[in-house]
Amino acid sequence: MTLMTKPGVEPLRVEPEAIEEAAKLLYIRACKVLPDDIKEGFTRLDATETDATAKTILATMIENIGVAERMDNLLCQDTGIPIFNVLIGRNVQVDGWALKEAIAKGTARATREHPLRSSVVHPITRKNEHTSCGERVPVINIDFTDAERELRLEMIPKGSGSENGSFLQMLIPADGVAAVKRFVVDRVIQAGGKVCPPTIVGVGVGGTSDLCMHLAKVAATRPLGSHCTDAEGAKLEAELSEAVNCLGIGPQGLGGDSTAFAVHVETAATHITMNPVAVNIQCHSARRASATFTPDGIRIGF
């Protein structure tokens, strides 16, 4: 077998220059324009909030979304740790090494040319290269999809206030799902106002320790209104979404009903002796941007 592509179908070739331009554009766009599902989330919380202080805070957040768009400015000063998800469909040809380089180049150019605050430092020396890049950063997650001749690049500037609200517990089978629920409720209480509520609480259940933590991030950064594809996971996220909004933490931890837009759950199979749970939190400035490359061109979205 020497065939590299399906006979008769020209593969989608994505050039590194296009990836670099897209990475730059997406980092800046993500920092400025909130996805529609998050805006709708604000409308929903504002309609149901009963606390007067919380209503005022939500109104300020909604006002800020408008100011950022009108003044073409950043929603939040935290430019975050840049994360890129690369979803490679079928019959796509890409030089993987060049793709990684192009993402870092685009990130550095966005930082210097806009300019954006470089929030990335060496973990021990704390030295800032002022490029938003460093060893293993941008974080790049590569996965494969069944979309024909399509490559999708997703950008998430992950703010640190909410990222510091990350927790992992290697529970055991005897602890059961009750302990998973307790863990989520207790970590939301512990995080309080520090994670910039209203939040999306991402929960990973199962897998290995590293996969569990990654699932929590996937859950925290997926669109509002999307649901866990596993039926048990979906049930859990509905129950927990209602539960965390009964704690009274509210926007900015100053009291109210609107603690979270939602709790999202992602699941993976795990070992017979294991019951891992992880929490990763996304702040109310739940920023995302995406570029989809197809034979028809590049589509920019969320």
Add this chain to the structure above:
Amino acid sequence: MAHHVLHMPITEEQVRALRIGDTVTLEDTLFGIRDATQIHMFDHGRRTKFDLHGHAVIHTAPNLRKVERSGTNHSGYEPVCIGTTTSDRMERFTRPLMEREGVRIIIGKGGLRDGSLDAFRDLGGAYLAVVGGAAALETTWVQAVEDVDLDDLNPESLYKFSIKGFGPLLVAMDAHGGSLYAAVNAEAARRRQAVLEKLGAS
């Protein structure tokens, strides 16, 4: 629930007049400070050229654009986007900021802990909550980056901002032992059991 307009710097009497639930608008001058700034000031013994007595500091690290220094701009920077970071990480610096540097007001998000509340009571200080993540709006309250110190720490330098109508901010911790965060945390702890019972996880 009074509203206060404070032209900075202020006196101990002025800060002790603030009560949780009050709102405040700051005018004139505000200093930007962050993790690295305070680690260097208090752990590495570095001193600032600025006199912070009676002033307010905000937990921030701004996005700035480099510009030429001019008659009124001594920093060489202009604002791009200035917002607020989570205060809790800087809890242990509240008392030294007040004792050594004379700071009266800390602005941040997410609140500070009991140690800061004690310092506010002992020395005369308050914590004002700004809405985190609303930086585009907050930037419209900042007129200029007037000056900068400890700039090798960029973007965590010590900044002197010229401000106009900075607020409204919410008095969330006061000099009389009041903390909105402590009240919310106590309420969440009280509700926890009922929430867990409903989840079948008590």
